[in-house]
Amino acid sequence: MSEKEAEAPAVDAAELAAWQREGRAFTVLDVRNRDEFEAWHVDAAEAVQIAHQQFIAARAKGTTEELIPDGPEPILVVCGVGEASAEVADQLRETGVDARNLAGGMDAWAREYEAVELLFSGGTLLQYQRPSSGCLGYLLVSGDEAAVIDPLRAFADRYAEDAAAHGATIQYAIDTHVHADHVSGVRAVAAATGARVTLPAGASERGVGFEPDRLLADGETLSVGDAVLETIELPGHTPEGVGFRIADEEHGDVLLAGDTLFLDAVARPDLAVEGGAVEAMARALHGSLSKLLNLPDGTRVAPGHVASATSADGAGRYVATVGDLRERHGLLSLREDEFVERVTGSLPERPANDEQIIRINSGTETVDDETALDLELGPNNCAAR
The missing domain is CATH 3.40.250.10 (Rhodanese-like domain)
Incomplete structure (x- = not known):
């Protein structure tokens, strides 16, 4: 044979x-x-x-x-x-x-979840990759403290294990916005580790039905060991969306961009608003992207999602500098009116069960772990191209 x-x-x-x-x-x-x-x-x-x-x-x-x-x-x-x-x-x-x-x-x-290490001189920065949906999350470790950014509920135990492997405990469980494509793990991580649930300041206006331990507004910082996360307000995907800049003089600052800017796409502006407000959100998104393009060229953008067609670098990392994105990312060169027309006219299907997932992440609906996993199966569809 x-x-x-x-x-x-x-x-x-x-x-x-x-x-x-x-x-x-x-x-x-x-x-x-x-x-x-x-x-x-x-x-x-x-x-x-x-x-x-x-x-x-x-x-x-x-x-x-x-x-x-x-x-x-x-x-x-x-x-x-x-x-x-x-x-x-x-x-x-x-x-x-x-x-x-x-x-x-x-x-x-659906259960495959991998971590690769991003270059970071102030400790350890892991990029978590869920290839079945393109969701990316991050674990920042500095000294004996850690923070997890955009964790998934399905993998809540993983973050604490990885932090412990690096000699740290998780102090903060952070979301960059109220997610519509997957069930957030911030409260599950907090329940397991005692971490403080941390959300953007604008999340309260979205009707979040639980009391976060910390709200972060534009310009506010969060210390994790010797590392500092600087909050950057980035409305456009959602009204409350933020990113976090982490200083790194050796390798270039890292921007955890959430769902605002991807390596080959941008956020879609219609998952948190309806009707005429979608155009307004698209204009806000253009402004947020312009803000990011004003960062130093060497700033490394680490997105919240990746498409299967996007190639990783030689070390398996999904990251690109602001300078590289400015040159190769066609949407970033459009004037505001052109950008709004393009983004609002190229919207894919909405993520599966997005309205229910938003209610779960807002704390107004409760489901068990297996149901939560079933609800989020499918493409994330959070990007416009």
């Missing part, structure tokens, strides 16, 4: 994430039902859906070759938990195709 005819090798979620970061060519074959695929699937340049039942019928008829996707090999076969996809991958390998199975399926993909 040839190598391709042998049992299909398994690709785990971490390896798939590496494929995406490296920009590797491959084809996703999703054998779930069509509605499941359309709601959420592994994002790849080539992704097709052919239901498992069609492969069962093709095996009986001897027509498996007719179902082979046209895209580049390897073909990564995907289902919900990795069982039906393993059968299909084996079936495809019998035809000589380089087919592989995503171990654990979409369930494992």
